[in-house]
Amino acid sequence: MLLTSVDTFSVFIYLYIVWFFHAVLLTNSKERLRQLLVDQFCEATGGPCVYTGRTTKLSHNGIGTGLTNSEFNAFYNDVAKALDENKVPLAEKTEVLTFVNSFRKDIVEK
Template sequence: MRAWLFSGLLVLLVGCATPAPDSLYQQLGGQTGITRIVEDMLLRAAADARIKQHFVEVDIVRVRDKLVEQLCELSGGPCIYSGDSMEESHTGLHISRSDFNALVELLQAAMDQQGVSVRAQNQLLAHLAPMRGEIIER
């Protein structure tokens, strides 16, 4: 009886740790796809005259790593976001609505480049949208 119970619990735990094949995480390409999306977006941001000033004096490796963690967690992947809140991360950076919108455009372009479906893009953006108020300076 104990062996059966242990086996059942193990199956449940493994099932919970592995995202479903049709999950948003998988649609984004898993860890590799999310990393590519974030890196592409950051490269685009560094070259975009509208917002590149926001990325000059930051630890870009940390930004990349925390964004990957965050998108992984938000999309149902196995990651746990360990960074600061969006409000803490963006206070004093003077992020405007147009800055925010520009980064969203770059994120969408990066997802297009990786072949992410519009449906999956919209799902991810819906998860990110509630953070808007914590990022834009009022």
């Protein structure tokens, strides 16, 4: 379910936040980002995956003019929608969303 949910994210087309992913869309790194999200969410929910990417703070440091709470909420809501569309049980959905929200302090710059 987690893999299907990540594939359902619309962050690459949602106009409010797509500009953050502009470089990803112009390269072959979209698949790499997808795999990092899968590994990160899988590891966070106790799965067998191991996240090997950079820290969230380092990955998002200095993105453009910085993310706002509204932009972060757009991503958070997209994750929630994808989990709902894939009928992820409430306990697991809450676990993933709590994990996602834990990054707010490292991503939101303004």
